[in-house]
Amino acid sequence: MGSSDMDDKKQQKDNNSTLESVTDPKGLIAVYKKNGTFDRQRKSMLENFKKSETHSNLLLKLKLMVENKIKNDPTILTKNRGKMAALIQGGIINEHMQQKKNSKNDTSLLSIVDKDIQEKIIDSPEFHDIVKTELKDIKRRLLGISDEDYAKQLEEEKRNKELELEKLRKEDMEREYAYKNNFKIKNLNTSYKVTKVPRFNISSNRNSLREEDAGLNGHNGAGSSKSGSENKSKDVKYLMY
Numbered sequence: 001m002g003s004s005d006m007d008d009k010k011q012q013k014d015n016n017s018t019l020e021s022v023t024d025p026k027g028l029i030a031v032y033k034k035n036g037t038f039d040r041q042r043k044s045m046l047e048n049f050k051k052s053e054t055h056s057n058l059l060l061k062l063k064l065m066v067e068n069k070i071k072n073d074p075t076i077l078t079k080n081r082g083k084m085a086a087l088i089q090g091g092i093i094n095e096h097m098q099q100k101k102n103s104k105n106d107t108s109l110l111s112i113v114d115k116d117i118q119e120k121i122i123d124s125p126e127f128h129d130i131v132k133t134e135l136k137d138i139k140r141r142l143l144g145i146s147d148e149d150y151a152k153q154l155e156e157e158k159r160n161k162e163l164e165l166e167k168l169r170k171e172d173m174e175r176e177y178a179y180k181n182n183f184k185i186k187n188l189n190t191s192y193k194v195t196k197v198p199r200f201n202i203s204s205n206r207n208s209l210r211e212e213d214a215g216l217n218g219h220n221g222a223g224s225s226k227s228g229s230e231n232k233s234k235d236v237k238y239l240m241y
Contacts, residue, residue: 028135028138028139029135031138031142032134032135032138035138037134037138041130041131041134045120045121048120049116049120052116054112054116057112058109058112058113061109061112062088062092062109065088065091065092065095065109066088069087069088069091092108092109092110093110095108095109095110096108096109096110096111099111137150140153
């Protein structure tokens with residue numbers, strides 16, 4: 001076997017190991033840190049933080065805390081910078097621990113920083129997209145994808161994303177339209193609902209009517225027989241005269 005064949009196999013082995021490291025998240029993050037992208041992102045975020053209102057509030061709160069410590073113990077000023085920094089740092093940590101333990105609304109210095117990190121980094125879709133784009137760019141460079149081919153890939157991904165969003169938007173509109181139509185049909189059913197006639201017990205009503213009619217007939221019969229006897233007596237008296 002010649003030396004050229006051995007070199008080719010070694011190169012192929014190195015390429016395979018590179019591809020494996022690219023597909024491995026830990027390997028990709030390692031490259032992300034080594035090539036300086038992570039450091040640039042960190043510096044950019046720090047500059048943005050210094051320009052934010054959170055940073056101004058943080059400095060004001062820190063200034064008030066230091067002034068209060070000096071007021072309570074003026075000997076702090078006689079200490080060197082290292083000891084002063086350690087005392088201030090200890091005060092910040094103690095304040096955070098006390099408020100975290102005794103109050104639900106933690107307004108300590110560390111809490112302000114934690115909330116800003118949570119909003120700007122951990123829960124930020126914008127930041128996630130930035131890091132995702134940077135990692136994809138690193139991966140395609142390691143895979144040897146040219147700028148032109150990568151631009152085509154990004155354009156294709158953009159079109160697919162737009163189509164997916166359009167599909168979701170149409171589905172939302174269809175659901176809303178179906179819901180409104182269903183709501184209208186329910187309203188029509190309730191507004192034109194036929195009121196049913198109350199049900200009566202006809203057989204019992206008929207029996208009661210028959211009983212009333214029989215009573216009336218009996219009463220009329222007695223009255224007619226009485227008037228007939230009276231007429232007969234009148235006729236007898238007339239004949240006697």
